[in-house]
Amino acid sequence: MSAEAGEGREAAGAHEAREKRIARLTRELIEVLGEDPEREGLVRTPERVARVWTDLTRGYRATVPEVVNGALFDAKGSEMVIVRDVEVMSLCEHHLLPWYGRAHVAYLPKKQIIGLSKIARLADLFAHRLQVQERFTTQLASAVDEVLDPWGVGVVVEARHMCMMMRGVEKAHSLTTTSSLIGKFSEDPRTRSEFLSLISNRMSA
Numbered sequence: 001m002s003a004e005a006g007e008g009r010e011a012a013g014a015h016e017a018r019e020k021r022i023a024r025l026t027r028e029l030i031e032v033l034g035e036d037p038e039r040e041g042l043v044r045t046p047e048r049v050a051r052v053w054t055d056l057t058r059g060y061r062a063t064v065p066e067v068v069n070g071a072l073f074d075a076k077g078s079e080m081v082i083v084r085d086v087e088v089m090s091l092c093e094h095h096l097l098p099w100y101g102r103a104h105v106a107y108l109p110k111k112q113i114i115g116l117s118k119i120a121r122l123a124d125l126f127a128h129r130l131q132v133q134e135r136f137t138t139q140l141a142s143a144v145d146e147v148l149d150p151w152g153v154g155v156v157v158e159a160r161h162m163c164m165m166m167r168g169v170e171k172a173h174s175l176t177t178t179s180s181l182i183g184k185f186s187e188d189p190r191t192r193s194e195f196l197s198l199i200s201n202r203m204s205a
């Protein structure tokens with residue numbers, strides 16, 4: 001688990017104080033659930049939980065410019081750029097349980113393109129926060145739009161939500177699909193259908 005850009009700037013004691021507080025709360029949660037926080041298997045759980053939760057929410061301690069970090073290049077043409085199957089792992093803000101899936105991100109360059117790995121890093125930035133899938137999708141599309149000022153952006157996210165699966169609210173394998181379309185992807189049906197047909201062979205796989 002690597003430290004993301006941004007965490008390095010945090011005041012020296014803040015990181016430690018947060019982990020101590022999460023550990024304290026976790027110990028209390030274990031007790032409330034009817035368990036013995038001192039039994040062998042659980043005695044170090046609060047500290048483990050504190051480290052994991054700090055990492056899984058590192059998106060609160062970084063910004064879009066820090067993630068992009070200048071990895072922009074002059075566009076050679078205006079062909080659609082598509083990044084498929086970006087892994088997304090996040091936590092739902094309603095139940096604090098994981099939701100996970102894939103994002104497909106496309107844009108029509110105007111002046112600049114972005115390093116492909118940065119799209120995945122931007123997805124991580126927003127996924128490592130307490131989220132709903134709809135807002136994640138919109139935030140990712142808006143970030144690409146703001147960073148590149150392209151002719152348009154399209155983002156489709158397919159995900160499964162543990163809070164639904166574990167509670168039997170929906171069939172265990174049902175996918176939730178969300179999309180955010182900006183500029184030409186919203187205005188031009190040909191751009192939109194090109195995008196959707198380019199990702200459709202990958203969807204629901």
Ligand SMILES: [Zn+2]
Nearest residue numbers: 092094095163
């Ligand atoms: Zn939920």
